[in-house]
Amino acid sequence: MTTESSKHPHPPLSQQKRPFTVGVTGGIGSGKTAVTDFFAGKGIPIVDADIAARVVVEPGKPALAEIEQRYGSEILIDGSLDRRTLRTIIFDDANERKWLEGLLHPIIRDQIILELTHAESRYAVLVSPLMLETSQHELVDRVLVVDVPESIQLSRTMARDQMTEEQTRQILNTQMKREQRIAMADDIVDNSGSMAQLHQSLDKLHQYYLSLT
Known part of the structure; x- marks a missing residue:
């Protein structure tokens, strides 16, 4: 319905x-x-916000460098973001979740806008x-x-x-x-x-x- x-x-x-x-x-x-x-x-x-969220923390992206600066190299596995460890951190600490959201949400929004701009339909x-x-x-x-x-x-x-x-x-x-x-x-x-x-x-x-x- x-x-x-x-x-x-x-x-x-x-x-x-x-x-x-x-x-x-x-x-x-x-x-x-x-x-x-x-x-x-x-x-x-289809523009997928979850995919955009992964794109903005790929190796070499500024957001990943900021996350590493805050949590140390243990947040990385072979240079890529260790999502499981990060998930544990933000589930256990509301302040850390707010910090991460403050960092990533504007960047993810920009990535989404970019992908929507390229959509032809x-x-x-x-x-x-x-x-x-x-x-x-x-x-x-x-x-x-x-x-x-x-x-x-x-x-x-x-x-x-x-x-x-x-x-x-x-x-x-x-x-x-x-x-x-x-x-x-x-x-x-x-x-x-x-x-x-x-x-x-x-x-x-x-x-x-x-x-x-």
């Missing part, structure tokens, strides 16, 4: 030439990849788990939330990532609450059913987005 509203207008993209942009977000285990795979199959370019998709928690929502014209009950989030994530329920709940607790996310959505797609049902809903949204461009 999809819902559409315009009660949450988003700032227009800057004057750089970019296509109409749909932001796809949702909690862990909601099925964002299944949604973006559908749009990609329709020829819609009627519309583009930006997928990000933290779209509504950061200023990334300002880069899109509509927010599409992929929604499932928390029980499905837990079971899918535990099976996919081989995590315990406690570990999965810890991640869920760091994310925006489901009700908040839904309240900020322009469009909602229910991904608790079959893949065929999901694709049927997404096809309607795809046609709708084309009508807006």
